[in-house]
Amino acid sequence: MLYSATSAPLLLLSILSTLLPSLNAHSLPPTTPWRRQAEDNPFPFNYCPAAPWPTGEGSAISSHLPDSDLQAALKEISSANIQSYISTLATFGTRHTLSPQNGSTTYGIGAARDWIASKMRTFATPSNGRMTVTVPSYIQPADGDRILFPVRISDVVATLKGSETPNRVYVVSGHYDSRCTDPNDYTSLAPGADDDASGVAVALEFARIMATRKPKSTLVFVAVAGEEQNLYGANFLAQTYKNASVNVAGMFTNDIIGSPTGPDGTKDPYTIRVFAQGPPAASIEGTAKAASRLSVGGENDSPARELGRFIVENAQNAYTGMRNIAIIYRQDRYLRGGDHLPFLRAGYLSSVRFTEPIEDYRHQHQNVRVDNVTGEQYGDLEQFCDFDFIARVGRVNLASLWSQSEAPAIPANVTIDASSLTNNSTFTWLPSNETGNGLAGYEVVWRPTNSPHWTHAIPVGLVNKATVQVSKDNVVFGVRSVGKNGYKSPAAFGGFGSQ
């Protein structure tokens, strides 16, 4: 189901469409409020037909396209602004976590911290107090590894309080610390344009755009420090939220989203990778649930994967300009780890990482230099960034973020009745405990077990129990909430029996 399909699957699609018109994604029922303009989407995520077997109840799921409010917000993301943020962040010499914290407005991580906080505060002004900017910090002792001496780790956090479901929180982060070749070298030049001024630029641009809007849920735009020194800044933030029992319902980290160009010049400018982990650790999920996953085939239905499906359904379209949102079925790349990991470890399981499609290792974690032999320029310099690409990644983030915020919460405690042998499937879930979420009802969604994305949806109304005429033995089920505004939550896996 890749975007760059060969003609063979397309031929198969056309043959199947002829033989089996009901499988054609374009022969959908009349447009509903939450299937706005779906037929017009040039980048559908499920253009290839649903597997012809099994068949069952429900209509084909298509892309969920932005409404006019979201379209307007997406248009405000500016490549020029993103470039200006990255240009400034690249001028602080180094933003290494161990670099100077005070005494300069132009050099070191302290100067970068203060500039980001100042920018965020300026952006917050039109919010009339709804967006607040804080700089929480702690002293990290020397750790015998990448912290050579006790150092203050500061996160810059802009929090835009939700208007209707403020206790539901979504976090978008980038890290403002940088490094060169030696992770503990805190004096050499380390412009960190791609890694990770690009991610910070998205957080800044969101603060600017969202301050004038009133999202239903609380949105948090963060620049963390200490990423290159063992993820300390994000860990501090995740633990702070956990200790305060904050409901972080979704977390995106944008880290190395600056360029779609590989080392051989190959460009893949309309693809973004999203790293989404599989089953949570048993220590977090609980041993009973972890064991149940094995027997019911829930290995591909972690909260992070459901979020990945949601991102593709809501953000792979002409309004973001991203043609291929590649969900990667792993926590992170080999030898690497990002700021979503401390959130996953804190039990915030809907946490994923965005990273460019092909990395050029000459332009990250490298001293700025020209190679004597090859004449190649090394270093994480602004000149290697593609600001239109970063803006597209930002639009993917914003479409996904806003769509979560405006939808009702994910259904809780979804359970399938596995108490007897039947060819239908019965589910129960808890009534929503949110007020003001505009809940219209629920959908049971399903897909063949070997399909990456949900293929069918069955509206079941404003109920907490539903039976559908699809055998639980042959498909994977989920349940999602549907708002009166047409927004739908990510699905909750509907495969666990009562426990």
Ligand SMILES: [Zn+2]
């Ligand atoms: Zn990074």
